[in-house]
Amino acid sequence: MVGDPGAPAQPATLESGSAAATLEPSKAAVWLEVVAVLATGVLPSLSSAIVQHYAPSDPLPYWLDSLHLVLTSGCVAFVVLYLMSRSGQPWDAFGMKAPRIVDVLLASLLVFGTLALWRGCCRFLPVETIRSADTLFPGPQTGWDYALMLVKYASNSLSEELVCRVYLITRLGQLLSSRALAVALSAALFASYHIYYGPLGMAHPFLMGLLFGCAFLWWRRFFPLFFAHVLCDIIPEVYPPI
Numbered sequence: 001m002v003g004d005p006g007a008p009a010q011p012a013t014l015e016s017g018s019a020a021a022t023l024e025p026s027k028a029a030v031w032l033e034v035v036a037v038l039a040t041g042v043l044p045s046l047s048s049a050i051v052q053h054y055a056p057s058d059p060l061p062y063w064l065d066s067l068h069l070v071l072t073s074g075c076v077a078f079v080v081l082y083l084m085s086r087s088g089q090p091w092d093a094f095g096m097k098a099p100r101i102v103d104v105l106l107a108s109l110l111v112f113g114t115l116a117l118w119r120g121c122c123r124f125l126p127v128e129t130i131r132s133a134d135t136l137f138p139g140p141q142t143g144w145d146y147a148l149m150l151v152k153y154a155s156n157s158l159s160e161e162l163v164c165r166v167y168l169i170t171r172l173g174q175l176l177s178s179r180a181l182a183v184a185l186s187a188a189l190f191a192s193y194h195i196y197y198g199p200l201g202m203a204h205p206f207l208m209g210l211l212f213g214c215a216f217l218w219w220r221r222f223f224p225l226f227f228a229h230v231l232c233d234i235i236p237e238v239y240p241p242i
Helices: 027-041 043-054 062-085 102-125 143-176 179-192 200-219 224-240
Strands: 012-015 017-022
Touching: 017 179, 027 043, 027 143, 043 102, 062 143, 102 200, 102 224, 143 179, 143 200, 143 224, 179 200
Parallel strands: none
Antiparallel strands: 012 017
């Protein structure tokens, strides 16, 4: 019997007896998917960071900087979540599990670890050569600015953790058959688009990427990383000396 040409297409399957298994994407297809995520979530930020490093401009008004970051971060997060939903793997495989109270405790451990890393960097690096964030980005001045700060950093943390930890560590670990290499590469990519702090200024984001990457492998949970990233962005802005 000829099928209805107007009927919706069904996903391709492999028959094994009476069971049907959904076709897994090829390794080349997964690599292309990784490249798509890099082209969306890493390379544009890297390009902007290089421009800011070599041709720094005056900070934008706080509301405009916040709006820009929320929109760009939202677009990146949408693309990555869409690709994850189409991957054929369960959300748990990417660490996307329901938030729990313990996530707050785990996030606190990550925040303290990140601050300790920064203090360690300050002891061994010539910090006077590292560009200060307040010369690159606007700081909050009004109550509205502080409200926008929460939205801005929540959006930014969502997209960066989805790209650099949840997606890249999972996919690169599968493709390279090495979780350690996946963590190192994801940390290097995360650090690369912080070059506006200067070459030595990338040391802290790289170490933060290693810490967060190891935490992701250990806990396999997204929300502790997300909460910790938000706090790690907010604390230096509210308390610059830290």
